[in-house]
Amino acid sequence: MALMIYSLYGFAIFFFVFWCAMWLLHLIAIFYGKYRLHKKVEDKPSDEAYPGVSILKPLMGTDPHLISNLETFFTMRYRAYELLFCIEDEKDPSIDVIYNLIKKYPKVATKVFIGGSSVGVNPKINNMHNAYQESVYDFILISDSGIRMKEDTLQDMVNHMSERTGIVHQMPFTCDRNGFAATYEKIYFGTAQSRMYLVADSLRVNCHTGMSTLMRKCVLEELGGIQTFGCYLAEDFFIAKTFIQKGWRTAISSQPAMQNSGICDVRSFQARLTRWAKLRVTMVPQVILLEPLSECMVIGACAAWAASLLFKWEPLVFYLIHILVWFMCDWILLSIVQNGSLPFNKFDFIVGWLFRECSGPYLFILAIFDNSIKWRNRSFRLAWGGRAQEIKPRIKC
Structure with a gap:
């Protein structure tokens, strides 16, 4: 009996300390985001x-925003860069857009x-390999098809490439679009994703x-080129x-x-989130425990129980205050990442935020x-360590 009591108190202390740590992460993300x-x-x-930059653009298919997204790469205010478009299928409709x-x-x-090429299981690496081999500049920029660039975005990235920096990457976010799915995406990338990204x-x-x-590129070459990472889906x-x-x-x-994919619906975005979660689990197994506890509703319930046991606080009041303050912190962080007025009102944010946190x-x-992953028209099975195997390899006619 005594052992059970000690165990309960041990769990309560762990949950309360973890809850306090999450608030520290909120503060770090808000202040660092404002600074950075x-x-x-x-x-x-x-x-x-x-410094010259070779931009690799892997493409597959088209969407309503593809032309405008790609055009932003032709209008950048940067002096030395080349665009290397990579298309696997000679019948792909994106080819006409490019020309x-x-x-x-x-x-x-x-x-x-x-x-x-066929240098591994990763379709993106296979698609980019030939272009990478022909790239002429000292820096390589890998950019997905749905990304939009401002005139000075490439300059901004190059400016952050200090003497001991090997990689400069952009924190994922989304362009302003209409509809609930777009609100859902922006809330996710501007709160949960941005918080962990900025803190990390x-x-x-x-x-x-x-x-x-x-x-x-010199570091990639020392590692054997991008084909070295073709055995992973999360290259x-x-x-x-x-x-x-x-x-x-x-x-x-x-x-x-700034992601601006023309495909924007809740189902496809949730499939994307699930795919990322599968990759994280196989690459960093400890997230099986830690990631659920980083969710507002989960850690709030655990901390409310812990506070009632340790301090005799009212758990329901504690839980509701926890959700309210978390909500306010996420609104502040999203506003910082947006750097301007949000494209939806507070009611839309409440609904989208609750849906994100509960789902x-x-x-x-x-x-x-x-542990299986569907990526476009292909299926893969993941193994511990992040390696992947294609379940049904694509057959080319």
């Missing part, structure tokens, strides 16, 4: 040499690579996502992990990555009990 994000971009003097933009902007150095960057912990990443995580092991730093730029633990449970 949306800084004025300093242009280099006209007589100073610009039309090349005709419109003939002065931008551009190459199109059709047909990928401030503590120099690997938080790298590969949707918009600037890397030193971005392992690239950053290897860079860090080699003594290089990673850093986020001041401008977030998060459910999606994580789904991820734990299924």
Whole structure:
């Protein structure tokens, strides 16, 4: 009986300490986000040499925003860069979009690579491999098809590439779009994702996502090129992990990555979140315990029980105050990341925030009990350590 009581108190202390730590993370994210994000971009003097950047753009299919997204890469205010478009299928409709933009902007150095290589299980690495082999500049920028760039975004990323920095990446965020799904996406990326991303960057912990990443090509070459990471689906995580092991730093730029995919619905976004959760579980198994506890509703319930046991506080009142303050912190953080007025009102935020917070633990449970991943028209099975195997390899006609 005494052992059971000690165990209960032990769990209560753990939950309450973890709850306090989560509030510390909130404060770090808010203050670090205010300090780090949306800084004025300093242009280099006209007589100073610009480091060249080879931009790899893997594409598959089209969507209503593809043309406008890609066009932002042709209009960047940066002197030395090349665009390397990578398309696996010669019948892909994105090819026509690319050639039309090349005709419109003939002065931008551009190459199109059709047909990928087979250097691993990762379709993105296979698609980019030929373009990577032909890249001419010292820096490689891997940028997903749904990313939009401002005129000074590439300059901002290059400015953060210090002498000991090997990777500069953009924190994921979204463009302003209409509809509940767009609100849901913006709330997720501007609160839960941004909180962990900003805290990890401030503590120099690997938080790298590969949707918009600037890397030193010389380091990649020392590691064997991007094909070295073709055995992983989460190649971005392992690239950053290897860079860090080699003594290089990673850093986020001041401008977030503005995702602007033309496909925006709740089901596909939740499938995306579940896929990411599966990858995290196999790469960093300790998230099985820690990630659910980082969710507002879960840690709030655990801390309310702990406070009632340790301090005799009213658990329901504690829980409601916890949710209210968490909600306010997320509103502040989202406003900092947005750097302007939000494209929805407070009621829409309340509904979207509650939906995100309540569905998060459910999606994580789904991820734990299924180690298979569907990525576009392919299926993979994950193994511990992050390696993947294609279940039904694609057959080319």
